[in-house]
C-alpha cells in the first residue's frame with residue numbers, strides 16, 4: 001500500500017482521458033487569397049478570414065495575456081506595425097492547427113482548427 005502523506009488524490013475519469021477538441025477536423029486546403037486566408041475542411045466547412053482579424057485574434061500568450069496567480073488575465077497592449085498583417089507563411093501543427101508567420105516576425109500563435117472555425121463564424 002502506498003502512503004501519500006496527507007495529500008488527497010482525486011482520481012476521476014476525466015484525468016485519464018485528454019480530449020483534444022478539433023482533432024477530428026481535417027484541413028483540406030489553405031491559401032492566402034488577396035487579404036484573406038481561405039481554408040477548407042474535410043467536413044465541407046469553408047472559412048475566409050481577413051488577415052488583420054486573424055492577426056488580432058492571435059491566441060498566443062504575448063497577444064492575449066496569461067492568467068496571473070489569481071486567474072486574472074491582463075490583456076497586454078499589442079502594437080501592430082505595418083507588416084504585422086502580412087502573412088508570410090504558415091505551417092500545419094500536429095494535424096489540428098496552423099501556425100502562421102507574420103511579416104513582423106511574429107510566429108508564436110497556434111490557431112486550432114476549431115478556433116479558426118469559430119473566428120469564421122463571428123459576425124462581421
Ligand SMILES: [Zn+2]
Pocket residue numbers: 058059060061062063064106108109
Ligand atoms: Zn501572438
